[in-house]
Amino acid sequence: MPSVAIPPFERFYEQHRSEVLRLLRRQLGAQRAEDAFQETFLRALQAYRRLEHGEHLRAWVLTIARNVAIDTRRRTRPGDELVETAAEDGTSAYAELAHLTDGLPAKERAAVVLRYGYDLSYDQIAIALGSSPGAARQAASTGVRRLRRRTLS
Amino acid sequence: MTLSPDVDRRFREAAVTLGLVDVGFDIVESPVGELFVAVSDRGLAAISYDTVPDEQLERLGRIAGPCVLRSPRTVDVARRELDEYFEGKRRAFDLTLDLRALPPFTVTVLHELARVPYGETTTYGALASRVGRPRAARAVGTVMNRNRIPIVLPCHRVVGAGGDLVGYGGGLERKTALLTLEGAL
Numbered sequence: 001m002p003s004v005a006i007p008p009f010e011r012f013y014e015q016h017r018s019e020v021l022r023l024l025r026r027q028l029g030a031q032r033a034e035d036a037f038q039e040t041f042l043r044a045l046q047a048y049r050r051l052e053h054g055e056h057l058r059a060w061v062l063t064i065a066r067n068v069a070i071d072t073r074r075r076t077r078p079g080d081e082l083v084e085t086a087a088e089d090g091t092s093a094y095a096e097l098a099h100l101t102d103g104l105p106a107k108e109r110a111a112v113v114l115r116y117g118y119d120l121s122y123d124q125i126a127i128a129l130g131s132s133p134g135a136a137r138q139a140a141s142t143g144v145r146r147l148r149r150r151t152l153s
Numbered sequence: 154m155t156l157s158p159d160v161d162r163r164f165r166e167a168a169v170t171l172g173l174v175d176v177g178f179d180i181v182e183s184p185v186g187e188l189f190v191a192v193s194d195r196g197l198a199a200i201s202y203d204t205v206p207d208e209q210l211e212r213l214g215r216i217a218g219p220c221v222l223r224s225p226r227t228v229d230v231a232r233r234e235l236d237e238y239f240e241g242k243r244r245a246f247d248l249t250l251d252l253r254a255l256p257p258f259t260v261t262v263l264h265e266l267a268r269v270p271y272g273e274t275t276t277y278g279a280l281a282s283r284v285g286r287p288r289a290a291r292a293v294g295t296v297m298n299r300n301r302i303p304i305v306l307p308c309h310r311v312v313g314a315g316g317d318l319v320g321y322g323g324g325l326e327r328k329t330a331l332l333t334l335e336g337a338l
Contacts, residue, residue: 008210008221010178017156037156038164045173048220 003053009045012057017041019058020065027069036072040065047127056118063110063128070106071130101147107131108143115140165224175218177227180204184239184334185327188304190228193217196249197231199301202323216254235304241334244271246305258284262296269310272335276314298322304331 007015020040024033043064051057101109107129114120114128115136125136168174176198178191189206191199191213198217201209214221230248237243252260265283269275277290277297286292297308303322309331313319321328332338 005211006214006219008214009219010210010222011207013222017161021156021160034157034160037160038167041164042167042171042173045168045220045222046171049175049218051219 004055006048006051006054007057009048012044012048012061013041016058016061020061023062023065024069027066028072032072032076036065036068039072040068043068043127043130047124050123050127052121052124056120059114059118060120060124060128063114064130067107067110067128067130101143103150104143104146108139108146111136111139112143112147116144165222166226168220168222169224169226173220174222174224174227175220176213177222177224178210178213179223179225179228179232181228181232181235183235185323185330188235190231190235191221192227192231193251195251195253197302197305198251200303200305201301202303202327217251231305238304239334248305250302250305258286258292259296259299262293263300263306266297266300266306266308266311269307271307272337274310274312274332274337277311277319278314280311294319307331310335310337 017037021033021037024036024040027033028036040061044061101112104112110129111125114125115122120128122133122136122140125140126133129136129139131139169177176191176193178189178199181188181190186202187204189199189201189204189209190197191209193213195217198213199206199209203209210221234243234246234248238246252263255263261284262280265280269280277293278287281287281289281293284293293311297311298320300306300308300322303309309321309328318325318328318332329338
């Protein structure tokens, strides 16, 4: 199956910047959202050359934004954990997995959803989570083990 | 949700400063209309009269890398030289060109084209002869037609054997304007 071509970054940026800004304003307020916005797209740009295909870029960039928001909150108010981790994302892969992965810790949940819902590489997931590919793989596998235990019990 | 121009500008500048951009582009004003100008890490990669250049962005993304971003600063040098050219203060460009991904014949023809002096014209046939392919006038015409860096690579200085302007990717009106500016008409 031919994979979706990766659009020039300008098009990707134009397409998603409003939604990213909306998400960040909701989570951080207008002022902190501005720095987080820049951070989100710089992280995306840094990883962009390593993308393997152009699918699910919206889910990917929204995950980056959510994690930038988490980092921002940690920096500005230590101990304040992000509660809202679910994506406002109507696509079915996410919706199904979002339901199944309810209650997992934020990073594990994001790793599981991006890996198994969106078929992203650990490189891409690592950028979204702000961690290493190894840590992303670890988060996904811990998440899956946790789900398995929960399903069995 | 509107993004403030300031936030947008700060992101674009940070991207360039951090060296994350493969190709930067911007729109440059000129007497022959707005120009799309793109610069890669290797040099000037494109000039186009089409300022909604989706195809250009796709092509640049394929050959130079997908991090194609509008960023005024990356085209500053090219913009200055183009301004000087249109003000009649510059007769030759000192810009490095990014000609990657072009066939060898095209590159040879473009190098020869670059030597056609300001204010003069040549013919498709003469250019073909100069690259050692005297019968390839038509092929030379095709190279001119597909020239990705018009103005700087002066395909407007190439005319038909009888002196007709023949054609121009940006329209004959622009070809006439450029040759008039240079005093060739």
